[in-house]
Amino acid sequence: MHVFLAFLYVSLAAAPGCWSLPTREESIKNTRHSIINIAQITLVHIKKLKTTLPVAQQTEPGTPPIEGLTGISRDLGLLDNELQNPFTELLSQIQADVSSLEGMVRFLAGTMDCPIQPKPRAETGDNVFPDSHHHLTVAKLQSYLEKFILHKDKLKVC
Incomplete structure (x- = not known):
């Protein structure tokens, strides 16, 4: 009986520490970790998709440098817009990944008091x-x- 009471006391004493809300730093760290995970999952989705697309010549598109949250948010917004093109229905999962990733980067930038530009507007145009x-x-x-x-x-x- 004493063992049970001792265990109950230790459990109750330790419980408030286990149920506390994460600190701002822990939240930022968790968000960064989630962003990296989504980016890695998106790369897996891209590699899987490339096996279903018709074969095309290999191209190395130029990409902007990775400078900080403000630029990453802008770049992901532009890529998200490209993926929302009506001709890219095949890319819906990847578009959802990028949209989620862009939203998380915006959230992280806001949490860290970084300046955030409005999401770029989607360009409309016919793709022949x-x-x-x-x-x-x-x-x-x-x-x-x-x-x-x-x-x-x-x-x-930032």
């Missing part, structure tokens, strides 16, 4: 060559996310 557009968009996104993961320390600066 949707397959080429798919390949270019996917290649650009893959290149950007690979570079982003390599420079994940930029999630700590």
Whole structure:
């Protein structure tokens, strides 16, 4: 009986520490971790998608440098807009990933009091060559996310 009471006392004494809300620093750290996880999952989705798209010539699209949360948010917003093109229905999961990633980066930037620009407006235009557009968009996104993961320390600066 004494063992049970001792266990109950220790459990109740330790419980408030276990149920506390995360600190701002813990929240920021968890958000950064989630952002990196989504980027890695998106790369897996891209690699899986590339096996279903018709084969196209390999292109290395230019991507902007990874400079900080403000730039990352802008770049992801532009990529999200490209993925929302009506011709990219095939890319719906990847578009959802990028949209989620962009939203989390915006949230993190706001949490860290970084200046946030409005989300770029989507350009409307007819795409005469949707397959080429798919390949270019996917290649650009893959290149950007690979570079982003390599420079994940930029999630700590505005």
